[in-house]
Amino acid sequence: DTGVSQDPRHKITKRGQNVTFRCDPISEHNRLYWYRQTLGQGPEFLTYFQNEAQLEKSRLLSDRFSAERPKGSFSTLEIQRTEQGDSAMYLCASSNGRDRGFRTPQHFGDGTRLSIL
Amino acid sequence: AQKITQTQPGMFVQEKEAVTLDCTYDTSDPSYGLFWYKQPSSGEMIFLIYQGSYDQQNATEGRYSLNFQKARKSANLVISASQLGDSAMYFCAMGRNTGNQFYFGTGTSLTVIP
Numbered sequence: 197d198t199g200v201s202q203d204p205r206h207k208i209t210k211r212g213q214n215v216t217f218r219c220d221p222i223s224e225h226n227r228l229y230w231y232r233q234t235l236g237q238g239p240e241f242l243t244y245f246q247n248e249a250q251l252e253k254s255r256l257l258s259d260r261f262s263a264e265r266p267k268g269s270f271s272t273l274e275i276q277r278t279e280q281g282d283s284a285m286y287l288c289a290s291s292n293g294r295d296r297g298f299r300t301p302q303h304f305g306d307g308t309r310l311s312i313l
Numbered sequence: 314a315q316k317i318t319q320t321q322p323g324m325f326v327q328e329k330e331a332v333t334l335d336c337t338y339d340t341s342d343p344s345y346g347l348f349w350y351k352q353p354s355s356g357e358m359i360f361l362i363y364q365g366s367y368d369q370q371n372a373t374e375g376r377y378s379l380n381f382q383k384a385r386k387s388a389n390l391v392i393s394a395s396q397l398g399d400s401a402m403y404f405c406a407m408g409r410n411t412g413n414q415f416y417f418g419t420g421t422s423l424t425v426i427p
Contacts, residue, residue: 229415238317238404238417239358252413287358298408299346299365302415304358 198222200305202288208311209278216274217308221290228271229302230263231287232256239287245271246293275310283312317405319418326395327426333380334390334421336405342366344410347388349379352402352420361403364388395425 201220209215221228226247231239242261244252247268257263260278265271275282286309289302316339326332338347349361364372364379372379380389392399405418 231417236419238406238420241414241416244413246413254414285356289358298410298413298415299363301348301360301363302358303360304350306357 200288200290200303202286202305202308204308205306206309206311208313210313211278211280213278214274214276215278215310216272217286217288217310219271219273219288219290219305221270221288222292222303223269225290225292225303226268227291227293227300227302228265229289229291230271230273231289233285233287233307234283242273278310278312280312283310285309317407317416317418319405319421321421322419323422323424325424325426326392326399328397329394331391331393332395332423334392334403334405334423336388336390336418338386338388338405338407338416340386340407340409342409342411346408347379347381348406348408348415349377349388349390350404350406350417351399352404354401358404362390392423397425397427399423400425 203218228245230242233239245265260276263273285307287307289304291300291302318337345366347364351359362374362377376393378391402420404420408415
């Protein structure tokens with residue numbers, strides 16, 4: 197169990213630029229989640245994948261945000277035309293939900309901290 | 314609407330004492346799960362304990378126990394024999410059987426005093 201890996205750890209970019217984050221879940225985990233966390237707040241759900249299928253998207257996920265999990269393994273989260281309000285920590289989590297579904301605890305990565313100048 | 318409420322922004326506890334962190338939730342789903350996570354200053358989210366809505370007994374994991382009162386829709390975390398390393402943010406979260414979203418509260422910052 198090597199844990200959930202996120203890359204990069206930090207990203208600083210100018211407003212209007214596009215950014216892409218990567219998440220490598222624990223290898224046998226079929227469920228993958230993306231969250232956004234701002235200072236002093238709990239994680240806010242963004243989207244959920246079961247294997248390669250994106251089954252849930254939050255209303256927080258505007259059309260500037262897109263996520264993929266092409267082969268049911270790693271996932272990418274892209275933000276186009278970044279805005280100041282996108283500055284946050286982006287967390288990825290995975291779980292093995294085959295037996296217990298949503299009851300399975302999620303394992304989180306260390307996150308990607310995005311700063312928009 | 315689904316919602317998690319943590320009303321204690323900050324809590325202090327003396328080392329070796331017990332502390333209760335409050336969590337209330339709002340859902341109309343009959344099947345749901347409640348989770349507690351710890352987030353130290355280093356930032357990683359660490360799973361602590363899980364309680365299912367149909368579980369008859371309160372969950373326990375080492376020094377962590379969950380005081381689940383279904384009728385009151387509360388799922389309070391009890392940490393016994395607090396240690397300095399317990400100082401962190403604590404988040405209550407809920408997942409439902411009818412959807413794939415998870416909802417987190419705003420967290421409680423716990424400080425353990427030597």
